[in-house]
Amino acid sequence: MKIATWNINGVRARIENLVAWLKESDPDIVCLQEIKCQDDAFPRTEVEAAGYHVETHGQKGFNGVAILSKARPDEVNRGLPHLDDDDASDEHARFMEAVFSVEGGAIRVCTIYLPNGNPSNDPVKYPYKLKWMARLEAFARHRLALEEPLILAGDYNVIPEPHDCWDPKVWEGDALFLPATRNAFRRLENLGFTDAVRASTDTVPAYTFWDYQAGAWQKNWGIRIDHLMLSAEAADRLVSTGIEKHVRSWEKPSDHVPVAGYFNFEFFGT
């Protein structure tokens, strides 16, 4: 089974790319981020015609996530739960969870659009990012108790290590690379999650994002911020990963490219 994550940067502006990519890449489950539309504006017909079931959690204008899958999920939950805090004021559509039946059990797949946090000296934005990361950690700890394959896939807006960007000096004060951001990501790893790309390759760099500005793609000024984080039960079934970098050179590309993991899972009954 192939499970991919892709920040598509506007699904309506990218529908031709999405359908072309689904046909070429043939993923079984896709976690999308930044669909930038409400649920009823999602180009559902085109995606269904390509053979995918569609679950969305959108909002007007920005953010928004979706899960596309060749088999229908058994359960879908929208929004990141508030487990360790009682402030339920987060209105951003940044998280959705789906459970699928596979041979021998179930897998749980989450699509994650973690807040950017810039500018990092903003009194609201960076604290919101760190708080969201703490919420994600609480959720992850809670789900780990189920002891089932769990895949947290998405745009984390976290550069984990210096070699995950072309020039660490440039990113020093940025919300994607500040010590508190990297520490929060490491706390997630320390719960027992495996960074699928890093577990399956030593290749450096392994960028997943190139800015539209300043010819970043042509100069390979990229960063690695899209990640597949795996519970032990999922990591045990990981075969390999791939960063589908060529998609960045298509017409009207997203600034992110798809990141895929190949697993020893099959949908139940297929």
Next chain:
DNA sequence: ATGCCTGCGGTTCGCAGA
């Protein structure tokens, strides 16, 4: 590299992104 693109909303500029 970040006043440099791009998408979106609601009108032709402002916001958000990373």
